[in-house]
Amino acid sequence: MKPESALSVHNVSKTFGGLAVIRDVSFALRPGTRTALIGPNGAGKTTLFNLMSGVYGVDSGQICLNGKRIEMLPARRRISEGLSRSFQNIRLMQHLSVVENVMLGQHARQGGLRSLLLPVTGLFSSTARREAIAALEDAGLDIDPNGSVSGLPYGIRKRIEVVRALMSRPDVLMLDEPAAGLNPKETAELSEFLKQRARDGLTLLIVEHDMGFVRNLCERTVVLNFGHVIYDGNTASVQDDTAVREAYLGTKAASAGQEAGRAA
Numbered sequence: 498m499k500p501e502s503a504l505s506v507h508n509v510s511k512t513f514g515g516l517a518v519i520r521d522v523s524f525a526l527r528p529g530t531r532t533a534l535i536g537p538n539g540a541g542k543t544t545l546f547n548l549m550s551g552v553y554g555v556d557s558g559q560i561c562l563n564g565k566r567i568e569m570l571p572a573r574r575r576i577s578e579g580l581s582r583s584f585q586n587i588r589l590m591q592h593l594s595v596v597e598n599v600m601l602g603q604h605a606r607q608g609g610l611r612s613l614l615l616p617v618t619g620l621f622s623s624t625a626r627r628e629a630i631a632a633l634e635d636a637g638l639d640i641d642p643n644g645s646v647s648g649l650p651y652g653i654r655k656r657i658e659v660v661r662a663l664m665s666r667p668d669v670l671m672l673d674e675p676a677a678g679l680n681p682k683e684t685a686e687l688s689e690f691l692k693q694r695a696r697d698g699l700t701l702l703i704v705e706h707d708m709g710f711v712r713n714l715c716e717r718t719v720v721l722n723f724g725h726v727i728y729d730g731n732t733a734s735v736q737d738d739t740a741v742r743e744a745y746l747g748t749k750a751a752s753a754g755q756e757a758g759r760a761a
């Protein structure tokens with residue numbers, strides 16, 4: 498039987514040096530859905546991605562991918578199990594070409610003997626290269642695959658990262674601010690591209706500040722504030738939610754809470 502959620506987190510918490518950065522976070526993503534994870538700066542969005550992808554271990558709680566517990570697995574194993582991500586700050590290898598950077602994403606899915614043999618199997622390598630070039634074309638990236646990544650505009654490099662993250666053929670793709678630095682045309686293209694991937698069954702979780710992009714792409718939004726989920730529902734109604742408005746406005750409720758705390 499197919500699990501109902503592609504990815505789920507259950508009561509996940511994390512502290513850094515005594516500071517509770519993620520507090521009892523739970524949500525579940527159904528296969529093929531597109532969900533945004535938003536919240537003010539410092540809310541814990543990137544930390545949650547790091548916990549889910551295995552950069553950090555959780556202090557408590559569970560993470561399930563396709564119904565299977567993964568919170569104890571190393572990052573690499575989570576990728577081969579079907580969870581892939583991009584990073585808020587670009588992490589391309591400056592000394593490698595565009596296509597070589599994309600091919601790095603393929604190694605992540607193989608593991609074991611096949612990845613050990615990868616460098617010596619010439620035929621396989623040329624297949625891999627063709628596959629990487631096709632993926633760049635699919636994503637609408639009209640650039641020289643053999644050119645260096647270092648001179649390319651920021652928006653293009655961000656999109657190469659998305660293509661690379663897809664090379665492991667994930668079931669779930671998490672993107673940390675994919676539209677940051679993209680122009681309106683690139684943003685619209687990325688949105689269409691991701692919608693098509695979701696139609697093919699990919700589950701998306703996207704951290705993004707560009708609310709136009711979020712409204713266009715994600716039917717559901719989860720809002721984090723101080724490491725806690727304060728909203729989980731339709732993207733269309735997120736801006737009408739009082740707790741969300743207060744979190745972003747910096748905030749009447751929080752200062753009222755502090756006053757109440759002082760008075761108590």
Ligand SMILES: Nc1ncnc2c1ncn2[C@@H]1O[C@H](COP(=O)(O)OP(=O)(O)O)[C@@H](O)[C@H]1O
Pocket residue numbers: 513514518536537538539540541542543544545
């Ligand atoms: N490795 C770490 N060590 C200590 N504190 C951290 C670490 N990573 C993140 N934090 C803290 O966790 C909080 C949430 O950060 P982050 O997850 O980057 O927020 P967001 O991505 O929502 O802007 C911040 O206060 C940040 O300083």
Ligand SMILES: [Mg+2]
Pocket residue numbers: 542543544585
């Ligand atoms: Mg962040």
